[in-house]
Structure formats: structure tokens, C-alpha cells
Amino acid sequence: MQSYSSQGKLVRNGEKNKLVICIEGNIASGKTTCLEYFSKTSNIEVLTEPVSKWRNVRGHNPLGLMYQDPTRWGITLQTYIQLTMLDQHLSTIVGTLKHCTEQSAPMRMMERSIYSAKYIFVENLYRSGKMPEVDFAVLSEWFEWITQNIAIPVDLIVYLQSSPQTCHERLKERCREEEKIIPLEYLEAIHQLYEDWLIKKTSFNVPAPVLVISADDDLQKMILQYEENREKILSGSNV
Ligand SMILES: Nc1ncnc2c1ncn2[C@@H]1O[C@H](COP(=O)(O)OP(=O)(O)O)[C@@H](O)[C@H]1O
Numbered sequence: 001m002q003s004y005s006s007q008g009k010l011v012r013n014g015e016k017n018k019l020v021i022c023i024e025g026n027i028a029s030g031k032t033t034c035l036e037y038f039s040k041t042s043n044i045e046v047l048t049e050p051v052s053k054w055r056n057v058r059g060h061n062p063l064g065l066m067y068q069d070p071t072r073w074g075i076t077l078q079t080y081i082q083l084t085m086l087d088q089h090l091s092t093i094v095g096t097l098k099h100c101t102e103q104s105a106p107m108r109m110m111e112r113s114i115y116s117a118k119y120i121f122v123e124n125l126y127r128s129g130k131m132p133e134v135d136f137a138v139l140s141e142w143f144e145w146i147t148q149n150i151a152i153p154v155d156l157i158v159y160l161q162s163s164p165q166t167c168h169e170r171l172k173e174r175c176r177e178e179e180k181i182i183p184l185e186y187l188e189a190i191h192q193l194y195e196d197w198l199i200k201k202t203s204f205n206v207p208a209p210v211l212v213i214s215a216d217d218d219l220q221k222m223i224l225q226y227e228e229n230r231e232k233i234l235s236g237s238n239v
């Protein structure tokens with residue numbers, strides 16, 4: 001079922017009252033770990049990035065191909081990521097949420113968003129000279145059509161702000177096959193784009209208030225920070 005917003009954008013039925021929180025941050029900054037922690041909370045639907053799809057679409061691995069040859073495969077991966085992120089933004093809550101009551105509206109916590117896919121990763125490929133101008137133009141046309149015609153509400157962005165060095169250490173520990181060739185400079189470029197977007201707010205539209213959590217700490221300290229910020233996060237507020 002669908003309807004239209006006051007701006008004429010397509011809206012999925014029943015989506016209007018649901019809080020949407022996006023967890024943003026560099027590669028291996030701890031987003032999935034954060035989502036796992038909050039998945040134990042009642043009434044939260046957690047959506048991690050569909051990385052398994054990016055590694056296997058009908059037997060092909062666009063994530064691996066992109067790291068091997070970004071100029072050739074960047075558009076392939078990013079087109080697919082844009083589709084899968086849109087699918088996540090629009091998907092309806094599945095299954096029964098733990099202890100869901102009528103008084104407390106269900107909440108969705110997502111890893112990243114269609115916005116960071118474009119403003120961070122596509123932008124990085126383009127600025128670093130690894131995405132041909134025509135590929136960038138086509139992706140931009142798609143992104144603009146989607147965001148102008150479909151309501152993609154986000155209520156709060158939680159930015160896990162971490163140093164590129166920390167991410168590099170964690171990435172090596174996680175040891176995802178495709179990512180073994182990622183140099184520190186790549187994480188530095190992604191970090192800078194995130195800072196310009198969410199901290200300095202000088203690059204692109206920020207679709208929601210931003211709550212910044214420093215993410216260089218060990219796991220125990222991160223849990224303390226999540227608890228300190230729990231109320232803000234669950235009410236979709238950064239103040
Ligand atoms: N606060 C932390 N301290 C140390 N290691 C961490 C911390 N948070 C996550 N990790 C580890 O770092 C790696 C990347 O974390 P992950 O949550 O997968 O990051 P992301 O989802 O942002 O890519 C994983 O191996 C994870 O176990």
C-alpha cells in the first residue's frame with residue numbers, strides 16, 4: 001500500500017510514525033557491533049548493511065570486483081548498493097518485535113543509509129579519479145530521482161566518529177577477504193568526507209540531527225557510552 005506526502009513524494013503506508021535511526025561511520029568503526037548491542041532492546045528493528053548481497057549477487061562478487069578495479073566496477077557495486085539501501089529504507093517491519101506495545105512506537109535502527117552511499121562512497125570514487133564522469137552522472141541522476149520522488153525519512157543520525165588508524169587496525173583484525181588491500185589513505189579519505197558532511201556540514205544536505213559518539217574506545221567503554229546516550233537515541237534526539 002502506498003500514499004503521497006505533502007511534498008508529493010511516495011510514502012509507504014504505516015511508515016509515518018516509526019522512528020528511523022541511522023548508524024553512520026567509517027569502515028570498521030564499530031557500526032555492526034553497535035547494532036548488535038541495541039538489537040537486545042525491545043521494540044527495535046535492526047537492519048545491518050546487506051554486505052552478503054554485495055559479495056554475492058547471482059554468483060558474482062561486486063564488492064570484491066570494486067576493490068580489484070574501482071574504475072571498472074565502482075558503478076556496478078554502487079548501483080547495487082543504492083538499490084539494496086533503498087529496499088531497506090522502504091521495507092516494512094517483519095516478524096514480531098520483542099515486547100512491542102501500542103504505547104511505544106516501533107523503531108528502526110539501520111546501518112548507514114542511501115545518503116552516505118552517495119555522499120561518501122560514490123563521492124570518494126569520483127573525487128579520487130576512480131569513477132568516470134559518465135558513471136558519476138548516471139548514479140547522481142538515479143539518486144536525485146529517488147530522493148525527489150520517494151520519502152526516505154531519517155529521524156536521527158548517530159555518527160560513530162573514529163580515527164582512520166583505529167579503523168585500519170579493526171579492519172585488519174576483522175580480516176574480510178575483499179578488504180585486505182584497503183590502505184590507510186582510503187580510510188582517511190572516507191573519514192574526511194564524513195567529517196565534512198556530518199561535523200562541518202559543508203558538503204551535502206544532512207537529512208537529520210546528528211548525535212556524535214566517539215568510537216575509538218574499547219568495547220566496554222563503548223557500551224558505557226551507548227548507555228549514556230540510550231535515551232537520546234531511543235527518542236531520536238541529539239540534545
Ligand atoms: N570498540 C571496539 N574495540 C575493539 N574492537 C572493536 C570495537 N568495536 C568493534 N570492534 C571489532 O572491530 C571490527 C569491526 O567492527 P564492526 O562492528 O564490524 O565495524 P563496522 O560494522 O563499522 O564495519 C570487528 O572485528 C569488531 O569485533
Ligand SMILES: Nc1ccn([C@H]2C[C@H](O)[C@@H](COP(=O)(O)O)O2)c(=O)n1
Nearest residue numbers: 026027028049051081116117121179
Ligand atoms: N556505499 C558503500 C558502502 C559500503 N562499501 C564497502 C565498505 C566496506 O568494504 C563494506 C562494508 O562496509 P562496513 O559495514 O564494514 O563499513 O562495503 C562501499 O564500498 N560502498
